């Protein structure tokens with residue numbers, strides 16, 4: 001495959017030569033790009049000799065104008081090793097003042113970052129918040145190792161082993177377009193069930209998990225239909241967005257769109273109850289007490305379970321207790337292939353947070369624990385299960 005190896009200006013730049021060699025040996029075409037700081041540490045000639053190609057260093061080179069765009073389009077993956085604190089900051093904030101940073105913005109494929117720096121630079125809140133932003137964007141971060149650093153200090157900051165970086169690159173390449181050909185219907189956000197023309201019942205779902213799933217699926221090559229309740233989020237680029245308000249509307253749009261879908265992910269927090277007869281006029285504050293008689297909303301997941309055919313069906317279970325047992329019960333009763341179960345109410349995860357932690361409960365009987373991570377990362381771990389789920393569905397037939 002064709003990939004770009006970006007080299008930043010750190011002591012570990014020399015180790016990137018070994019990485020270039022491994023990638024070439026693995027059969028890839030490697031286009032090296034060096035920052036001007038990187039060239040203070042290693043000569044471009046080293047990478048030119050190892051990759052058999054001219055090394056790109058200059059945004060304003062006369063021989064090939066707008067090369068940063070063509071290189072971005074021609075390659076399948078962008079790896080940066082070492083990723084300096086400076087490059088992480090520039091990528092996180094979208095600065096584009098040289099070939100590599102401009103290329104980064106023009107590149108739409110998977111990105112693997114292998115940071116290396118002094119331990120204090122690594123632990124600085126600025127670096128950590130840049131890393132969090134890059135992780136949330138779905139980039140793979142190959143964590144630096146702990147050990148003796150060139151600055152004489154000991155701690156995390158040493159570039160990961162080139163073999164480990166090459167392995168992360170192979171992994172990112174193998175999952176990068178693995179959902180090509182799939183049409184994935186994702187539901188997201190809360191629903192709003194009207195009580196009168198101005199009031200409604202809803203819940204604390206922000207839609208962030210469903211939108212992260214849509215982003216991840218699009219990045220992995222799927223067509224995405226996103227049926228979304230009311231949220232305050234930018235729709236992911238490339239998703240076919242179908243906005244809905246109530247559980248009944250969501251049910252209708254899900255079944256209208258179901259035809260071409262191969263995978264359904266029900267991440268929406270659909271209201272369980274609604275007023276089946278909503279008054280036409282605003283309810284006045286006349287009585288001392290108001291009782292609402294609520295009826296159940298349509299059970300979309302159960303209906304999908306009955307009509308799913310060969311599709312994979314992934315449901316979500318937000319529980320406040322007995323997480324695994326509830327998830328397994330839901331999996332069986334709704335005929336799902338997997339349930340993503342999360343405890344809600346735990347500080348920092350679940351509803352309205354950028355992070356989540358979950359247990360994946362599979363039809364095969366397996367359960368996989370996903371430790372707390374940005375929702376975009378959780379979304380990728382969920383889609384990593386697709387081959388396993390398909391195999392379980394086929395063998396169950």
Ligand SMILES: Cc1cc2nc3c(=O)[nH]c(=O)nc-3n(C[C@H](O)[C@H](O)[C@H](O)COP(=O)(O)O)c2cc1C
Nearest residue numbers: 008009010011035037038084085086087116117118
């Ligand atoms: C001897 C030396 C070693 C350095 N090592 C690192 C390093 O390992 N990691 C890092 O983030 N910055 C390191 N720096 C600082 C970067 O070179 C500097 O921030 C530079 O602007 C990075 O440019 P670039 O990100 O465009 O490559 C080092 C600087 C010097 C002088």
